Amino acid sequence: MNLMSNQSSNEFPLDWLRQTSPYINTHRGKTFVIWLSGASLNHDNFLHLVHDLTLLSHLGVRLILVHGMRPQIDSELAKEGIAPEFIERKASNQPETGQNSVRITEPAILPALRSALGKVRCQFESAFSKGLPNTPMSGAQVTLCSGNFVVARPYGVRAGIDYGHTGEVRKIRANTINKLLDLGLVVLLSPVGYSPTGELFNLHSEDVATQAAIKLGAEKLIFLHDKAKDITDGLTREISAKSPISQQTLPIELDPLKFVIGNSLNACRHGVKRCHIVSSQQDGALLKELFTRDGSGLLIDSGNYDTIRLATTRDVTGIKALIQPLIDEGILRDRSLQDLEREIHCFFIAEREGSVIGCASLTQFGLQAELGCLAVDPDFRASGKASEIVQHLIKEAKHRQCHTLFALTTRSGDWFQEQGFTPDHLDQLPPEHSFTSSNLNRGSKLFTLTLN
Ligand SMILES: CC(C)(COP(=O)(O)OP(=O)(O)OC[C@H]1O[C@@H](n2cnc3c(N)ncnc32)[C@H](O)[C@@H]1OP(=O)(O)O)[C@@H](O)C(=O)NCCC(=O)NCCS
Known part of the structure; x- marks a missing residue:
């Protein structure tokens, strides 16, 4: 990341710091839903992401983090010698939401799901608890909070296939989440939900993030995606949700991101102002997207009437x-x-x-x-x-x-x-x-x- 472009690395980045103040003012008090892919939790950059998320929280951003855990569930299944089973989704004309395949969650794989869930939550809690002197987390107090904030319903039987404990988001307990955000807590949502009968369902984390952003009226929905690192100058950097977009009209370079683009368009069409798809693997990509005029990722704008905003x-x-x-x-x-x-x-x-x-x-x-x-x-x-x-x-x-x-x-x-x-x-x-x-x-x- 070149945030200090006009100064040598040992100089204090005075200009840059001053130029961030309009962005700091704009973001303060706003609700951001930030999704991290399951793969990003295993990447070396994860701790840098935690530092940057901590900084956002300290700058007054109301943060809801949503994590994926597909690789984590697969690795738990591998320990049990169980092969994961997915059903590919058919290509459609419209950009689709979720992922390109849906897991069949038979009761036999619930222990692996619970085990992966526990480990990932521990990983988050541990990462946000670090505060050794001489690290970016020194003196930082961020309290994570997770719970039964997502109500699920079964994905059901489709085309004769019983998806078992795979589910869909039915409801997000937005009032409760808002009260926790008011207290300054960072809310962590996992890709699971519970039905009113108390059954556990495995959800697409992208859908949890999208529904949370819609139900909370978030200012931004940000996907920290492991495939986003190749979005660089010269390629498509902005999409308006008001333009007619179909799976066929998406530029070819955006193909690996088409499902999160589908989620972003869905969020924008339901009131979320802006969605960003940013690399989860490049150090500083999130801060660059939020605090510099050039950004670093792909922006999906609601294209809503009467938006007055800071220019980029x-x-x-x-x-x-x-x-x-x-x-x-x-x-x-x-x-x-x-x-x-x-x-x-x-x-x-x-x-x-x-x-x-x-x-x-x-x-x-x-x-x-x-x-x-x-x-x-x-x-x-x-x-x-x-x-x-x-x-x-x-x-x-x-x-x-x-x-x-x-x-x-x-x-x-x-x-x-x-x-x-x-x-x-x-x-x-x-x-x-x-x-x-x-x-x-x-x-x-x-x-x-x-x-x-
Ligand atoms: C001045 C300007 C920004 C107003 O934009 P706008 O969106 O039409 O403004 P509003 O709708 O808020 O106000 C419109 C009213 O202001 C009046 N108005 C527009 N320009 C005016 C001017 N130069 N002097 C006096 N009144 C003016 C219009 O006649 C209208 O009056 P009405 O409601 O009685 O019909 C626009 O005319 C413009 O872009 N002008 C050129 C650039 C400029 O002069 N910028 C200011 C210098 S920094």
């Missing part, structure tokens, strides 16, 4: 297309693609069906913040969109303890006054603000809003 580098071309006609008209200051890439962590966008329809930047100068580059696509004007963006930025500026928000504009002074801003003298600009000669030539005027 994936939005640079959309922002440029939106502001270029206004730059050409002299309404907005010129910003090249490189400028936008450099400043992207300051930008917020309004998004509709995956397109940038509005944008604005928020740049902090101590207790003051500048609202800049406000623009709304002409097709979406006069419907309150700019007002909505400004309200979002006011909230964000207050969240960052700013007491004043200001804007420089050549033609929209009246509009800013209607939003509650008042004209001000340019000498009220913060000293560190570079009011460039290009701004002087443009005759920009200053408008300020006191935040309370």
Whole structure:
């Protein structure tokens, strides 16, 4: 991971640390459901993942972890000399959820299931309990909590095959989970559930994660996947749940991820804002996805109307297309693609069906913040969109303890006054603000809003 790209490794990563603050503010108090494949628990990177999850919890993210355990069950079965039995699922036109095969869970394999479950839970509890000095876990207090939070129903008999104790998610006890998250606990969900008769069922962990994210109204569902490490620049990095996607139209490089993509699309279509598929094997991939503008994995966006969110580098071309006609008209200051890439962590966008329809930047100068580059696509004007963006930025500026928000504009002074801003003298600009000669030539005027 190259989080310190502009500095030598022995320098303190000051710039990077500062650039993460908008992301820290955005993520604080939000609910993330994070799935870890069974294979990732056996990988060397598992302990790094635990460190990064601990950091997220300390930054105020409400965490629900969901683990797979297919290899763990297989290894318990191998000890008993029992061959695992799976039924392949037929290819369908729509991206499917779960995995490409379903285990037949006969009563004889329940002891192996229980044994794998106990061992995996112990592995988690032990990893989150480490706190030796001089390790990233030093002084860290994260309490994991697991229990009977998932109600299951049998998968039943299909095409004449009895799947035994294989089940499906029937209900997630979301209220209970929310109360535990309120207490600051990290909730661990396993791929098992109990029926109202108390029977144990073996579930697809991907489905448990997806249903938990939907029922809890999670901000993000993140799949830490062992096959995601090859998603690099140049390949598909973003999919909108609003676009018509079928198993056939998925780019070939995403084939190994098609089932988790199916789960992600399902989650987005049921209210989860964003899903991410990130490598479970690359050290730091999760933090890079959440705290850098470039990210590291595949993003599946709900494409929901009226989303206002922090921009990422994936939005640079959309922002440029939106502001270029206004730059050409002299309404907005010129910003090249490189400028936008450099400043992207300051930008917020309004998004509709995956397109940038509005944008604005928020740049902090101590207790003051500048609202800049406000623009709304002409097709979406006069419907309150700019007002909505400004309200979002006011909230964000207050969240960052700013007491004043200001804007420089050549033609929209009246509009800013209607939003509650008042004209001000340019000498009220913060000293560190570079009011460039290009701004002087443009005759920009200053408008300020006191935040309370
Ligand atoms: C200014 C701008 C962001 C407003 O976007 P919007 O989404 O249409 O704004 P809202 O829907 O919240 O407000 C619309 C109202 O503001 C009025 N309005 C729009 N631009 C205005 C301007 N420059 N001066 C005064 N009023 C303006 C509209 O006529 C409309 O009024 P109405 O409701 O009485 O019809 C948009 O016109 C734009 O992108 N302009 C070019 C870029 C710009 O000037 N940015 C500001 C400099 S940072």
